Amino acid sequence: MVGLALLAACGDGAPAPKPPAPFAVSKAVPAADAGGASGDVAGDPANAVCGGFTFPKPAAWKGVKPTAAFRTLQFEVPGAGGAADLIFSVFTDGQGGKPEENIQRWRNQFRDANGQPAAPTETQRKVGDLMVQRVDIRGAWKGMGMQAAREGTVQLAAIVPAEAGTMIYVRMVGAEATVEAARADFERMIDGMHR
Numbered sequence: 001m002v003g004l005a006l007l008a009a010c011g012d013g014a015p016a017p018k019p020p021a022p023f024a025v026s027k028a029v030p031a032a033d034a035g036g037a038s039g040d041v042a043g044d045p046a047n048a049v050c051g052g053f054t055f056p057k058p059a060a061w062k063g064v065k066p067t068a069a070f071r072t073l074q075f076e077v078p079g080a081g082g083a084a085d086l087i088f089s090v091f092t093d094g095q096g097g098k099p100e101e102n103i104q105r106w107r108n109q110f111r112d113a114n115g116q117p118a119a120p121t122e123t124q125r126k127v128g129d130l131m132v133q134r135v136d137i138r139g140a141w142k143g144m145g146m147q148a149a150r151e152g153t154v155q156l157a158a159i160v161p162a163e164a165g166t167m168i169y170v171r172m173v174g175a176e177a178t179v180e181a182a183r184a185d186f187e188r189m190i191d192g193m194h195r
Contacts, residue, residue, distance in 0.1 A: 039073035039088070040061055048073060048189075051090040051168040052056055053160070056192040058185050061086055070096065077172060077182050081152075084174020085181065092166045099159045103135055106155060111138040133159040134190075138176065154179040158190045162180070184193065 039048045045059040050073050057075070066087075067075040075086040090094065096102065103120060110118035118139035124131055134157065141153035154176045160168040172179055172186050 012127050039075075048075065048088065050088040051160075051162050052193065053162065053168065053195055055088075055170070057086075057187050057189050058182075061185075075152065077174065077178060079178025079181050080173070081175025081177030081179075084172055084178040086186075087105050087169075087171045087173070089169040089171075090162070091169070095164065096167065098169065099133060102159075106135065106137055106157070109143050110137045110141050110155070111149065111152070112139050127160075127193060129167070130161055132161075134191060135159065141173065143173075150175075152176045156183065160190075160193070 008028075016113055035151055039050055046056060046138075048055045048057050048061075048063075061075040061077050064074050064076050066072070067085075070089050071087050072090045073088040077084040079088050091097075097105075099189050103122070107117045107120055110120075112118045118137050120137040123134045125134065126132075136154070136182035138152075138154045140149040140151045141155070152175060153173065155173040156179060157172075158170045160170065162168050170190065172182060
């Protein structure tokens with residue numbers, strides 16, 4: 001039933017992503033933290049742990065209970081434009097679709113000033129031994145299950161190829177004022193991620 005609701009909520013013609021499968025917990029991460037609401041390393045709110053990686057983050061970004069089945073971890077990012085969401089999703093064995101399918105889904109969820117699908121800015125950069133794809137998009141956002149679009153929304157996304165068949169999607173989405181103020185911290189988090 002949940003799967004049908006997600007599929008119906010998509011509304012953009014792209015299939016809804018499947019919820020992520022459980023992933024192996026790194027030995028460095030206490031079991032109590034795996035899959036918890038915050039994903040913080042025990043006693044260290046300056047790190048998020050997801051998909052076998054540690055992501056350094058500002059301690060002010062507080063963990064909250066994920067609001068959708070496909071969100072492995074979720075954090076609230078405070079800011080002048082209201083709180084933005086920082087979302088980690090881990091998909092294994094081809095779940096969730098290919099990166100280009102997800103980028104197309106995001107594009108269809110954002111509309112430009114003319115009501116057309118927004119054009120994302122895409123870049124790639126090497127982080128450690130991984131090639132990370134960065135995708136930024138802005139406009140009027142109407143995500144899955146939303147009744148109305150939110151004008152002036154920005155999404156920063158990083159697609160991390162964790163290992164064969166596993167992808168980590170890291171997204172910050174919210175009001176432009178909040179997301180742009182947090183952009184440098186988001187970039188530091190991606191550049192500082194490590195196993």
